[in-house]
Amino acid sequence: xxxxxxxxxxxxxxxxxxxxxxxxxxxxxxxxxxxxxxxxxxxxxxxxxxxxxxxxxxxxxxxxxxxxxxxxxxxxxxxxxxxxxxxxxxxxxxxxxxxxxxxxxxxxxxxxxxxxxxxxxxxxxxxxxxxxxxxxxxxxxxxxxxxxxxxxxxxxxxxxxxxxxxxxxxxxxxxxxxxxxxxxxxxxxxxxxxxxxxxxxxxxxxxxxxxxxxxxxxxxxxxxxxxxxxxxxxx
Amino acid sequence: xxxxxxxxxxxxxxxxxxxxxxxxxxxxxxxxxxxxxxxxxxxxxxxxxxxxxxxxxxxxxxxxxxxxxxxxxxxxxxxxxxxxxxxxxxxxxxxxxxxxxxxxxxxxxxxxxxxxxxxxxxxxxxxxxxxxxxxxxxxxxxxxxxxxxxxxxxxxxxxxxxxxxxxxxxxxxxxxxxxxxxxxxxxxxxxxxxxxxxxxxxxxxxxxxxxxxxxxxxxxxxxxxxxxxxxxxxxxxxxxxxxxxxxxxxxxxxxxxxxxxxxxxxxxxxxxxxxxxxxxxxxxxxxxxxxxxxxxxxxxxxxxxxxxxxxxxxxxxxxxxxxxxxxxxxxxxxxxxxxxxxxxxxxxxxxxxxxxxxxxxxxxxxxxx
Numbered sequence: 001x002x003x004x005x006x007x008x009x010x011x012x013x014x015x016x017x018x019x020x021x022x023x024x025x026x027x028x029x030x031x032x033x034x035x036x037x038x039x040x041x042x043x044x045x046x047x048x049x050x051x052x053x054x055x056x057x058x059x060x061x062x063x064x065x066x067x068x069x070x071x072x073x074x075x076x077x078x079x080x081x082x083x084x085x086x087x088x089x090x091x092x093x094x095x096x097x098x099x100x101x102x103x104x105x106x107x108x109x110x111x112x113x114x115x116x117x118x119x120x121x122x123x124x125x126x127x128x129x130x131x132x133x134x135x136x137x138x139x140x141x142x143x144x145x146x147x148x149x150x151x152x153x154x155x156x157x158x159x160x161x162x163x164x165x166x167x168x169x170x171x172x173x174x175x176x177x178x179x180x181x182x183x184x185x186x187x188x189x190x191x192x193x194x195x196x197x198x199x200x201x202x203x204x205x206x207x208x209x210x211x212x213x214x215x216x217x218x219x220x221x222x223x224x225x226x227x228x229x230x231x232x233x234x235x
Numbered sequence: 236x237x238x239x240x241x242x243x244x245x246x247x248x249x250x251x252x253x254x255x256x257x258x259x260x261x262x263x264x265x266x267x268x269x270x271x272x273x274x275x276x277x278x279x280x281x282x283x284x285x286x287x288x289x290x291x292x293x294x295x296x297x298x299x300x301x302x303x304x305x306x307x308x309x310x311x312x313x314x315x316x317x318x319x320x321x322x323x324x325x326x327x328x329x330x331x332x333x334x335x336x337x338x339x340x341x342x343x344x345x346x347x348x349x350x351x352x353x354x355x356x357x358x359x360x361x362x363x364x365x366x367x368x369x370x371x372x373x374x375x376x377x378x379x380x381x382x383x384x385x386x387x388x389x390x391x392x393x394x395x396x397x398x399x400x401x402x403x404x405x406x407x408x409x410x411x412x413x414x415x416x417x418x419x420x421x422x423x424x425x426x427x428x429x430x431x432x433x434x435x436x437x438x439x440x441x442x443x444x445x446x447x448x449x450x451x452x453x454x455x456x457x458x459x460x461x462x463x464x465x466x467x468x469x470x471x472x473x474x475x476x477x478x479x480x481x482x483x484x485x486x487x488x489x490x491x492x493x494x495x496x497x498x499x500x501x502x503x504x505x506x507x508x509x510x511x512x513x514x515x516x517x518x519x520x521x522x523x524x525x526x527x528x529x530x531x532x533x534x535x536x537x538x539x540x541x542x543x544x545x546x547x548x549x550x551x552x553x554x555x556x557x558x559x560x561x562x563x564x565x566x567x568x569x570x571x572x573x574x575x576x577x578x579x580x581x582x583x584x585x586x587x588x589x590x591x592x593x594x595x596x597x598x599x600x601x602x603x604x
Binding site for chain 1: 409411412413414416417469472473474476477478479520521522555580591592593594595596597598600601602603
């Protein structure tokens with residue numbers, strides 16, 4: 001008996017080429033794009049290339065920097081801030097002290113790549129862990145100058161000179177606040193607060209003395225004791 | 236059944252001044268009870284007395300041990316029972332120790348004996364840990380420094396708040412890498428300038444720190460030891476060096492310290508040797524603030540004062556060198572800061588300190604082009 005021949009004419013036209021071409025290849029089946037619902041104006045499927053952000057090193061190793069100067073721009077922390085270097089919100093490494101830039105690997109367990117600022121041209125980084133910091137004194141000694149003790153007695157009214165004083169950095173001529181405060185006369189209290197404390201203390205002492213003389217009980221306590229005794233007798 | 240929780244009071248401040256005195260040993264019979272002032276208390280529960288005793292009963296005090304709640308009394312019984320168990324164990328262990336030393340010839344330095352002693356100390360703590368009277372005493376400031384439980388509670392309280400504050404001050408102000416590479420404080424160092432207690436890291440007035448402070452060192456182990464206190468200033472400006480120098484302000488040695496003797500320098504302190512007399516902190520105008528660091532060291536043995544005096548140079552002093560030369564071990568630290576203020580000039584002139592007529596002016600950095 002002959003096997004029945006599977007005639008291709010009986011198979012649907014859409015399925016005809018699937019056996020030949022397989023599921024993944026494009027050879028037989030036409031690509032269909034629905035142009036009606038594809039927004040051609042906006043680049044939804046277009047290229048996503050943007051302008052270069054000029055990342056990377058701005059100061060090379062050994063260059064002198066002052067505080068605030070940016071050393072490295074990056075996305076994420078390719079480099080970590082080392083000694084005397086800080087890190088910004090976009091992971092920019094910048095100098096915190098005047099010195100010379102150093103690129104090095106940390107001596108810790110993670111062996112991170114770090115950027116630091118050495119304070120002298122020959123100082124190598126990293127420094128030994130828990131070593132005392134090297135610090136530079138950006139000050140010079142000069143003879144002592146103390147502020148003049150300018151003062152005015154309480155109750156001095158303002159003069160034309162006072163109104164002409166200009167504080168450096170300001171455009172408005174006005175007297176200092178402390179000078180304004182000296183205009184009013186000295187405060188004269190009829191009764192000082194401390195006198196009040198002393199008076200109440202004296203009154204309290206007199207009260208206690210009275211109690212001691214009377215036998216240690218106030219009127220209230222006496223009345224209470226009386227009521228209690230009555231109750232006890234009644235019960 | 237063993238109730239072994241070492242829970243101490245947290246965040247309850249001492250209601251009064253702490254009295255560091257000796258408390259009579261807790262009797263083996265039972266929990267220590269406060270003497271109740273009224274004789275009629277033996278009758279029983281408060282308020283249940285007769286008409287004649289009614290007046291007296293009303294004046295009776297309620298104490299922890301006589302709280303008239305059945306559950307509370309049952310709980311106290313459980314605690315008491317547990318305490319007895321622990322005390323029995325301690326006596327048994329002590330007897331075993333004695334027998335071992337006598338018959339097997341073990342010494343007090345032997346590992347087995349040492350571990351038995353440690354176990355006994357632990358059980359002593361567990362015996363008193365749940366005692367409500369102990370908790371009450373600690374909260375009220377009635378602390379017996381001869382008892383291990385109070386030392387344990389003090390240690391716990393210190394480690395909860397004041398020690399983290401001290402470590403934070405030391406680390407954020409970079410005292411720890413600058414003065415010493417690392418420190419693990421195990422004793423509480425309290426410093427009082429002109430009678431006022433000072434928190435670590437504060438900016439103090441130069442008048443307040445003109446004289447040496449009262450220093451208290453509270454060790455939490457029941458041991459006697461000899462201590463050295465050293466104060467260093469790591470921020471002395473040196474324009475020639477274009478940096479900073481270290482200056483020694485104060486060194487006191489051979490101070491006997493124990494839980495019963497906590498004052499190192501002060502009115503109730505035992506006599507000690509001042510190697511370098513106290514120099515008042517002074518900071519010149521314009522310069523940044525100076526950090527004055529006090530480190531308390533434990534000495535291995537008594538130090539020879541003349542030798543030490545000769546080896547210290549005030550103006551060329553590093554704490555690391557001092558520690559390694561004299562084989563000291565740091566157990567506590569303290570730090571305060573001083574800035575130029577209106578009294579600094581007169582103090583420097585009074586003590587003939589050089590540099591009273593100098594101030595510091597900032598040098599501007601040259602921006603590289």
